[in-house]
Amino acid sequence: MRRQILIVEDDSTFGAMLLKWFERNGFTATLCNGLMSAQNVLSDKTTFDLILSDLRLTDGDGIMLLSWLKKKQITTPVIIMTGYGEVKTAVSAIKLGAFDFLEKPINPSILTKKIQSVFDQNNSAEEFSISLKNKKAVNINYKDNPKIVEGTSPLYEQMYSFIDLVAPTQMAVMIIGESGTGKEHVAHMIHSRSNRGKGPYIAVDCGSLSTELAPSELFGHKKGSFTSAIDDKNGFFWEANGGTLFLDEVGNLPYGVQTQMLRSLQEKKIRPIGTSNDIEVDVRIITATNENLEQAISQGKFREDLYHRLNEFLIKVPALRYCIEDISLYAHHFMEEASSELEKDVKYISSEVLNLLKNYSWPGNLRELRNVVRRSVLFSTGDTITIAGFPNLSEFNSELSNNNLDISGIKSNFFGTDLEVNNRSNHALYNNPEDEKDKILKALHKSNGNKTRAAKLLNIDRKTLYNKIHLYNIELSVIGFYIFRKSRYF
Numbered sequence: 191m192r193r194q195i196l197i198v199e200d201d202s203t204f205g206a207m208l209l210k211w212f213e214r215n216g217f218t219a220t221l222c223n224g225l226m227s228a229q230n231v232l233s234d235k236t237t238f239d240l241i242l243s244d245l246r247l248t249d250g251d252g253i254m255l256l257s258w259l260k261k262k263q264i265t266t267p268v269i270i271m272t273g274y275g276e277v278k279t280a281v282s283a284i285k286l287g288a289f290d291f292l293e294k295p296i297n298p299s300i301l302t303k304k305i306q307s308v309f310d311q312n313n314s315a316e317e318f319s320i321s322l323k324n325k326k327a328v329n330i331n332y333k334d335n336p337k338i339v340e341g342t343s344p345l346y347e348q349m350y351s352f353i354d355l356v357a358p359t360q361m362a363v364m365i366i367g368e369s370g371t372g373k374e375h376v377a378h379m380i381h382s383r384s385n386r387g388k389g390p391y392i393a394v395d396c397g398s399l400s401t402e403l404a405p406s407e408l409f410g411h412k413k414g415s416f417t418s419a420i421d422d423k424n425g426f427f428w429e430a431n432g433g434t435l436f437l438d439e440v441g442n443l444p445y446g447v448q449t450q451m452l453r454s455l456q457e458k459k460i461r462p463i464g465t466s467n468d469i470e471v472d473v474r475i476i477t478a479t480n481e482n483l484e485q486a487i488s489q490g491k492f493r494e495d496l497y498h499r500l501n502e503f504l505i506k507v508p509a510l511r512y513c514i515e516d517i518s519l520y521a522h523h524f525m526e527e528a529s530s531e532l533e534k535d536v537k538y539i540s541s542e543v544l545n546l547l548k549n550y551s552w553p554g555n556l557r558e559l560r561n562v563v564r565r566s567v568l569f570s571t572g573d574t575i576t577i578a579g580f581p582n583l584s585e586f587n588s589e590l591s592n593n594n595l596d597i598s599g600i601k602s603n604f605f606g607t608d609l610e611v612n613n614r615s616n617h618a619l620y621n622n623p624e625d626e627k628d629k630i631l632k633a634l635h636k637s638n639g640n641k642t643r644a645a646k647l648l649n650i651d652r653k654t655l656y657n658k659i660h661l662y663n664i665e666l667s668v669i670g671f672y673i674f675r676k677s678r679y680f
Contacts, residue, residue: 192216192217192218193217193218194218194237194238194239194240195217195219195238195240195241195242196220196228196231196232196241196266197219197220198222198228198241198244198247198252198255199221199223199271200224200244200246202223205221205223208221209221211298220236220238224247225247225249225251225255228241228255232259232264232266233262237398239267240269240308241268241269242268242269243268243269243270243271244270244271244272245270245271245291252268252271252288255268256287259287263442269290269291269292269305270290270291270292271291271296272291272293289561290304290561290564303531339519341516341519341520342515342516343508343513343516345508345512345513346513349505349508350379352503352505353376353379353505356503357380357383358383359503360474361502362455362474362502363380363475363477364479364500364501364502365478365479365505365507366479366504366505366506367478367507367508367509368507368509368555369480369555369557370555370557370558371510372507373438373478373507374436374438376478376507377393377434377436377438377476377478378391380476381433381434381436381474384474386433389433389434390429391433391434392426392433392434393436393438394407394426394435394436396439396441397438397442401444401446401447404443404444405447405450408426408427408447408460409454409461410423410424410427410428410463411423411425412465413464425460425462427460427473428469428471431472431473433474434473434475435473435476437477439480440477441479441491443492445491445492448493448496452493452495452496454471455496455500458470458471458472458473483497509552510559511551517544517547517552517559518548521544521559522539524564525539525567527560527564528563528564532567532568534568534570536567536570536572536573536575537574538573538574539575540577542576543566543576546577547562627664630644630648630659633645633647634664641655641656
């Protein structure tokens, strides 16, 4: 099937040009002239493989669109277009989940490479031509993947030791960690190091499973069992038989399906829709989430018995800011990867740039680092990534200064003890995201929601505060309640 592209562009002439270009190149494209029209199209449950959105829109901007997508739990990859060269804004977009950004005027060859990069990240090489819409699950041979670099920091080494410990067993593993930390990579490692390594590996994005179709997608159906069941269908459980079923963002699994999931796991049987017979399956379950499932349980959104069934062994993937010593390793790996992809001859990273990268908090973790390095390779004119050779990094550096974050003194045991933060400047925000969010909330409360005054209290600029409000999904309407609830900290 043809891939579905959503174009969000308020310039009708340029939008029409993009529309024709996509259709000429074998895509099915839909054009929206603003933020509201895009939201309406996306709310109609139409599935797109990629969203290409202008940064500046008549009724909003690309940042607002990204925030809305995150709130609605729509995981479609987004590329932001801008004619303003505002990399600070682009970094904010990456924090909110944008895959990449693209500067106007659009170079068709660069656009093509960025689109291919989106689909390459979500598909194995041999499945590149398969629509993302129909590829809610993908069977991947881990050993065929490109070179993967493993961190050497104590936190990563401890995580790898846990992987080696649990991989040979049949235990269900739950992987938790922030967005962009590489949870699916950990799932791949567990599968490949198990006795199921030669069997199928099926990855499922639970956020893409609607309440109506989830039972069919997971357990299969017989022809004629419902209106659109025109053929027999094997579910993901059957496709993973003898191997591993990876349920990404398991917190998004529809509640009504959770009961069926629990039964299947306990009895090791599935019952396709439209049949009265159970089918035995031999499947190992690995799940991943960046949500607080215990909170979801208390809110009645996730079954407690299913949670305990899935959480036989817990692995925490550390955030990049807690593994500063690995930043250089990953940056060089991403540089080599991008240099090959973009057909550049970039071989080195200057010490100034490395220092810059090591002193950033990386809320988007490895995904954000990869995107920053890819852009720096693209803009490099020689064989070395330098600040002078890539002015956008200077802007990146300016944001670091404005954030006033000192992460050099972190001594953390991610797996159980509190953080110890040393050498923090008087006005620095905290390294722990929860502490940082709490400090922002307190400043907003003291300023009665006035972001300019709050920014002054935090010793950061208003734009940085605005970005962090979006990053932490802070709603000003609930500031008063939050501070009342946390008043014991004053």
